Amino acid sequence: MGSLKNKKVFITGAEQGIGYETAKALIESGCDVFAHYFSGTEGVEELVKLAESRGQKASFGFANLINESDALACVNDAAEFLGGIDIVINNVGGIIARKWLGEIESDYWQTVFDVNMTTMKNVTQSALPYLKENTEGASIVNLASLAGRSGGHSGSLTYSMTKGAVLTWTRSLAAELGEFGIRVNAVAPGLILGTRFHDQHTTKESAEETVRGIPLGRAGTSEDVAKAITYLASEYNGFVSGATLDINGGVYRM
Template sequence: MTRQLADRTALITGGGIGIGQGIALAFARAGARIALTYRSHEPSAEFLDALAEASGRPALALATDATSETEVARTVRAVQEETGGPDILVNNVGGLVRRATIGELDLKLWHRILAVNLDSMFLFTQQAVPLMTAGAGRVINIASLAGRNGGHPGALAYATSKAAVFGFTRGLAKELAPRGITVNALAPGFIEATPFHDTFTTEDSKRETLTTIPAGRAGTPEDVAGPALWLASADSGYVTGTVVDVNGGQYFG
């Protein structure tokens, strides 16, 4: 197996479960030292052992409120002190929080959803990018198909925040291009085995969604990890400002 991320440190926010977990394991198998954050979903000891075995080095797991400037700064500083990195940042923290239509949304819930999906990305990026080596840094933002198509009913604030991820990615890509740091996004579609769909999607909705996917199946965290691994590697050094749709043909950008 090619260890294309050997001697690199990857910081993956929300890396203890779902898509973040899949990316962390793929990066570890590619030789990266893994640092991950969690809040609600603490990674299991078995998963941390698997990361250490795959990478050859112990993983860091840091409890962090990703919407707190103080906690994010503390976490990134801890990663730097322990590993010298990060070299790669995966902004994976995000969530629907609660389904609500425009009539049901209040300003507090609106701000909470945007904070989880946007403030977290901004804060981690602002803290991590100055530590990245020019010509080698990688930022990968996890967006969503909802940012393309508006999502399912009650996902207005979530879809809005994920559409904003596209703009953040493109603007930052231009800003960091002179330093040789790439910034790209992944927009997953229906990915099973994640807290999102376990919590917010009914079985009827899952069955209906499957009928709209040309590939004929739901995606998995591993389906997202593959493109993420390429974007994190040296092979993608001339690719920046791009949104990669990962949805089995459900949507073409």
């Protein structure tokens, strides 16, 4: 793996869960970080303290990333603070609510698409000029989901569709940006407990049933996902691009 020391990271949704643990791991690997948040500053404030205790830089900013101008302003603030951007982690996403086909309204459909795909488009498009400036290559890591591979549980039809789109977006973008030395990869987590997503949308009974079908016999953690993202980020000058790392304890195997 390449050294992450002094690499400049913009990460979305870093206030809790996978985003927080990923930002923490990247700081501990030597990165300077700008953490986007949407709800609550406690987590991102902790990240700033961690970075400063190590003699590194970190800051944070609020944005509604569905809004193109908000996303652009946040990315520009990050680039100004960091002195550029080497790595983008597109972590923001969510199921919003479980709805079956007969219950899906147009507004709900559009909201789920915007949260999971429009945010990713806006951030990546805004960061592209900064990523292209890297002579050593740059890295983008997108958060997909096991649901995008397998179709997910009942009631996650719209969410699963968007996460499948993230997988295709990742492959297509890897082809498009390769000439600039920009690698694009994704991670597809399975059941990751302790996150806002599963706290709100997964019952204890459902989680226990899912765990029984996982070969490793446990649910994943945000730290498990952060390790994989850190690997993909650290291969900033490597040969891995257009790939998806499945982080699910062996429940989905290709």
